Amino acid sequence: MEILKVQQLCKTYGSGEAKVDALKNVSFSLEKGQFAAVVGESGSGKSTLLNCIGALDTPTSGKIQIDGQDLFSMKEEKRTIFRRRNIGFIFQSFQLVPELDVEQNIIFPLLLDYKKPEQAKVEEILEVLGLTERRHHLPSQLSGGQQQRVAIGRALITKPKLILADEPTGNLDSKNSSEVIALLTQAARRYQQTILMITHNSNLTASVDRVFRVRDGILKELGGVQQ
Numbered sequence: 242m243e244i245l246k247v248q249q250l251c252k253t254y255g256s257g258e259a260k261v262d263a264l265k266n267v268s269f270s271l272e273k274g275q276f277a278a279v280v281g282e283s284g285s286g287k288s289t290l291l292n293c294i295g296a297l298d299t300p301t302s303g304k305i306q307i308d309g310q311d312l313f314s315m316k317e318e319k320r321t322i323f324r325r326r327n328i329g330f331i332f333q334s335f336q337l338v339p340e341l342d343v344e345q346n347i348i349f350p351l352l353l354d355y356k357k358p359e360q361a362k363v364e365e366i367l368e369v370l371g372l373t374e375r376r377h378h379l380p381s382q383l384s385g386g387q388q389q390r391v392a393i394g395r396a397l398i399t400k401p402k403l404i405l406a407d408e409p410t411g412n413l414d415s416k417n418s419s420e421v422i423a424l425l426t427q428a429a430r431r432y433q434q435t436i437l438m439i440t441h442n443s444n445l446t447a448s449v450d451r452v453f454r455v456r457d458g459i460l461k462e463l464g465g466v467q468q
Contacts, residue, residue, distance in 0.1 A: 369431070406425065429450075
């Protein structure tokens with residue numbers, strides 16, 4: 242089942258001599274439950290790609306479909322609601338709400354959408370992430386690795402069609418980085434969660450299903466399942 246389809250995606254900044262082609266005719270798709278990584282140096286276009294797929298930035302041309310829905314044919318208000326309900330984000334800087342404890346941070350996306358959390362689901366996610374004993378701790382009382390686990394739980398709780406992970410291990414040491422990648426892999430396997438991760442660290446791609454490289458705005462697949 243195809244969850245993400247990107248067709249001829251282009252993103253240009255500026256004009257004339259200042260023109261920069263950040264993405265050049267990028268096309269690929271992901272099936273349900275696939276864990277894919279996009280590697281590339283800083284400035285290669287990988288963050289621009291993630292921001293366009295997450296509807297945080299608007300492409301210059303091309304098409305992005307999530308579960309068959311064309312993101313940029315929607316009006317802005319509908320796209321915002323669709324993004325909240327169908328796309329989960331995991332950021333390098335965690336972006337937790339400092340005044341909320343672990344459990345409250347995880348269920349926060351549901352509350353924003355006026356939905357009541359399923360307590361059994363919350364308990365399961367806390368257990369899977371090893372956070373049950375920390376459920377009432379504030380972010381300031383957690384290690385970096387624990388904070389990133391909370392961010393993963395927050396991304397999982399809405400059962401999104403797609404999770405976008407932006408350098409999710411960028412602020413972590415090697416041990417915590419390995420644990421975060423293992424948790425994302427487990428989410429893909431256990432929940433059939435589709436995940437697209439960008440990273441500059443190609444050492445983190447050993448357990449993913451597919452690996453892409455972005456260089457000068459051009460995407461190429463390096464290995465894994467064939468399109």
